Structures are given as structure tokens and as C-alpha cells.
Amino acid sequence: MKALDSLRIFVTTQKKGSLSAAARSLGLSAATISRRITALEDELGVLLVDRTSRNLKLTEAGQAFLERAEHVLEAMSEAEQAARDARRRPEGRLRIHSRTQIGIRVIAPLLPRFAQQYPDIQVEYELSEHPVNIIEQDFDIDIRTGESTDSGFVIKRLLSSDEVLVASAAFAKRHPNIRHPHDLHLLPCLTYRRDQEPTTWKYIDEHGAQHALPIKGVLSTNNGEVLRLAAMGSMGIALLSEPVVRADIQAGTLVRLLPGYRFAVRQFSNGVFAVFRQNRTLPLKVRAFVDFMADALREPGAG
Numbered sequence: 397m398k399a400l401d402s403l404r405i406f407v408t409t410q411k412k413g414s415l416s417a418a419a420r421s422l423g424l425s426a427a428t429i430s431r432r433i434t435a436l437e438d439e440l441g442v443l444l445v446d447r448t449s450r451n452l453k454l455t456e457a458g459q460a461f462l463e464r465a466e467h468v469l470e471a472m473s474e475a476e477q478a479a480r481d482a483r484r485r486p487e488g489r490l491r492i493h494s495r496t497q498i499g500i501r502v503i504a505p506l507l508p509r510f511a512q513q514y515p516d517i518q519v520e521y522e523l524s525e526h527p528v529n530i531i532e533q534d535f536d537i538d539i540r541t542g543e544s545t546d547s548g549f550v551i552k553r554l555l556s557s558d559e560v561l562v563a564s565a566a567f568a569k570r571h572p573n574i575r576h577p578h579d580l581h582l583l584p585c586l587t588y589r590r591d592q593e594p595t596t597w598k599y600i601d602e603h604g605a606q607h608a609l610p611i612k613g614v615l616s617t618n619n620g621e622v623l624r625l626a627a628m629g630s631m632g633i634a635l636l637s638e639p640v641v642r643a644d645i646q647a648g649t650l651v652r653l654l655p656g657y658r659f660a661v662r663q664f665s666n667g668v669f670a671v672f673r674q675n676r677t678l679p680l681k682v683r684a685f686v687d688f689m690a691d692a693l694r695e696p697g698a699g
Contacts, residue, residue, distance in 0.1 A: 400468075400469070400472060401432075402432055402433075402435070402436045403465045403468060403469055404422075404469060405418070405422065405424075405429055405432045405433065405436075406432075406433055406436060406444070406461075406462070406465060407462065407465050407466055407469060408421055408422055409429060409433065409452060410452065410454065410462055413452060414452060415429050415430055415452070433445060440461070442455075442457045442461075443455050443457065443458070444457060444458035444461055445458055446458075474677075484680060485514075485516050485680075486514050486516065486517055486680040486681045486683070486684040487516035487517060487680075487681065488516075488517065488518070488679075488681050489517075489518050489520060490517050490518065490519050490520065490536050490537070490681045490682070490685060491520045491522070491534060491535045491536050491537075492519065492520065492521050492522070492535065492536065492537045492538075492539065492685070493522050493523075493524065493528045493530075493533075493535045493537070493538045493539065494521070494522075494523055494538070494539035495523070495524070495525060495539070495540070495541065495620070496523045496524065496525055496619055496620065496621060497619065497620030497621045497624070497636075497637070497640050498539060498541055498620075498637065498639075498640065498668060499521070499523040499539065500523070500621060501621070501624075501639070501640040502555070502639050502640060502668060502693070503521075503539060503689065504521070506688075506689065506692050506693075507519065507521070509688075509692065510685065510688050510689075513688065514681075514684050514685075514688075517681050517684065517685070519685075522535075525618045525619060530549065530671065530672070530673060531673065536672060536673075536679070536681070536682050536685075537670050537671065537672045537682060537685060537686065538670075538671045538672070539554075539668065539669070539670060539671075540668075540669050540670075540671055541637055541666065541667070541668055541669070542662060542663055542666060542667070542669075548674060549671050549672060549673060549674055550671070550672050550673070550674050550678075551669050551670075551671050552669065552670045552671075552672075552686055552690065553667050553668070553669055553690075554667070554668045554669060554670055554686070554689050554690050554693050555639060555667055555668040555690075555693040555694075556666075556667045557637055557638045557639050557666050557667050557668065558637075558638050558658060558659070558660075558666050559635050559636060559637055559638065559659050559660050559661060559666055560635070560636065560637075560638045560641065560652050560655075560659065561633055561634070561635055561652065561653040561654055561659055562627055562633070562634055562635075562636060562641050562644070562645065562650040562651065562652055562653065563627055563630070563632065563633045563634070563650065563651055563653055564627060564628055564629065564630040564649065564650060564651070565648060565649070565650075565651050566630045567627075567630045567632070567633070567651075568651045568653065571583060574653055574654065575654075576654075577597075577599045577607070577609055577654060577657055577659075578609070580597075580609065580611065580633065581609075583632065583633055584613075584614040584631065584632035584633070585611050585612070585613045585614065585632050585633050585634070586613055586614070586615045586616075586617075586623045586626050586627055586631060586632045586633065586634040587611055587613035587615070587616045587617075587623075587635075588616070588617065588618065588620060588623060588635075588661060589616035589617060589618050590618070594610060595610070595611045595612070595613060595616065595661075596608050596609065596610055596611065596661075597609045597611050597635055597659055597660070597661060598659065598660045598661070598662075598663075598664070599657045599658065599659050599660075600657065600658045600664065601657065602656070602657075606664075613632070614631065614632050615631060615632065620636055620637070620640065623636060624636060624640065624641060624644070624650075627650060628644065628649055628650060633653060635659055635661060637666070637668075639668065639693075668693070670685075670686045670689065670690075672686070
């Protein structure tokens with residue numbers, strides 16, 4: 397680790413701005429630091445610091461070396477933390493938020509397995525139909541559908557998915573002539589309602605062109621599980637995330653309609669994502685949950 401020690405001395409010296417300040421920070425003498433930087437230069441065969449300046453002015457080579465040295469030290473710090481983490485067990489309170497239907501149909505069935513694997517983590521799982529502020533409301537993870545544009549957080553895709561049109565087998569049998577998205581104008585639809593805004597379903601045609609389709613529903617609600625149950629009861633056609641209706645389609649209680657078209661309520665970059673805070677060292681409990689869910693949802697038949 398002597399080479400890394402030399403890197404730390406060099407980087408710290410530049411950050412502190414003087415040999416004496418670096419010496420105080422590292423618990424070494426200024427003379428020792430000067431010798432180590434000189435030895436580093438001798439080893440590299442290049443001048444890193446301009447000795448003709450009264451200040452610690454980097455040469456061009458020194459500036460390039462500093463940038464890469466900082467990356468090396470950061471990577472080493474992460475590697476050391478990972479090694480320490482391997483000796484510890486994830487533990488503590490883990491607060492998670494999710495939209496209701498994804499939470500019930502996709503995430504909740506996996507929680508017993510997670511608890512069995514990580515018995516020292518106490519999960520607090522809150523479901524709602526409203527977006528949350530992770531920091532203000534003290535959540536560790538928010539499970540979302542659709543890409544998040546918030547650059548202040550880490551976003552990890554847990555599951556790729558599309559939204560699909562579904563209806564009961566009985567409904568599909570009564571309406572055998574559903575061949576094009578425009579046919580939906582003539583049929584009862586079940587819509588997710590947001591702040592009284594008009595419902596629009598988007599679709600991509602066989603030529604790759606995107607279209608917007610205004611929908612007037614016979615039922616509108618702010619809960620996807622209500623839409624699923626209404627569709628199963630032959631009330632109409634719903635547009636729902638594929639993972640939440642996968643088991644119903646496999647069981648034949650719901651039928652997928654117009655499978656040759658891609659549909660979306662808001663955007664076509666669909667999926668289930670874990671959103672969490674950007675920390676230099678990710679807490680073990682957060683890493684354990686995110687990695688567990690990503691692995692579990694990749695399994696055949698998951699979701």
C-alpha cells in the first residue's frame with residue numbers, strides 16, 4: 397500500500413495548499429511530505445510540482461496525475477468499504493414507499509423471502525397514490541414506475557415492462573372485432589385519473605409513429621388495483637403495467653388486447669425503478685433490498 401500512501405500524500409498536499417497544512421492533516425513532518433513527493437516524481441520520471449513557484453503550483457503533468465490519482469483513491473475507498481461491509485450484516489430500519497398496485501402485486505409477494513434472507517432489517521413499507529419527497533418524508537427507497545428525471549438521486553431499474561391493454565375473457569368474447577386502437581373509442585374503458593386531467597392513452601403504430609388517443613372512461617379512479625378488479629369483472633378495458641396482470645393473463649382471467657401495439661399512459665420508457673439517495677457510501681440495508689429485488693424480479697415468472 398506504499399504507492400497508495402504516496403498518492404494520498406500528493407493529493408492531500410494539493411487540497412491543503414501547503415506542505416505544512418498537509419503535514420498537520422496527515423500527522424507527518426513537512427520534510428517527510430516533501431521527500432515522498434520527490435520520490436514519487438523520481439518513480440514516475442516526471443516533474444509534478446513546479447519548485448520555482450513559492451506556492452505548490454502543479455505542472456501540466458502534475459495536474460493530469462492529480463485528477464487520476466483522486467479517482468484511484470476514491471475507487472480504493474469504495475473497495476475498502478465493500479470489504480468491510482462483507483464482514484457485516486445489513487441491519488436497521490428500512491423505510492420504503494411504493495405506488496399501491498405495484499406495491500401489492502409486485503413487491504409485497506417478495507417481502508417474506510427478503511425477511512428470511514435479511515432478518516436484521518426491519519421493513520416499514522408505505523403505499524400511496526401520491527409522489528413522495530424521499531428526504532423530507534424520511535424514506536430510504538421509493539419504488540416508481542416510469543423513469544425518474546431527478547438527477548439528485550440514484551435510479552436503478554428493477555424490472556423492464558410495458559403497459560398492456562387487458563379485459564376479461566368474457567368481455568373479449570363479446571367484442572371480437574377489436575383490431576385497432578381507434579376501436580377503443582366505441583368501447584367502455586377503465587382509466588387512471590390524475591388531478592381531473594383528461595385521460596389520454598398513447599400508442600405506437602406498425603410504422604413506429606406515436607399517437608395520442610383521448611379516452612372517456614366508464615370508470616376512472618386513482619388506484620390501479622381498482623382498475624384491475626373492474627377489468628376482471630368485465631366492466632371494460634384497462635391499461636395496466638404488465639407485471640401486475642401477468643399472473644391474471646397466465647391464468648386466463650384477463651386477456652391481453654391488441655398485442656401488436658405498444659401502449660402507455662404517460663411515456664414509453666416503462667419499468668419498475670428503485671430511487672434512493674445519492675450517498676458516497678450506500679447503506680448496506682438499501683443495497684441489500686435493491687439488489688435482492690433486482691435479482692428476484694429477473695427470475696422467470698416474477699412480477
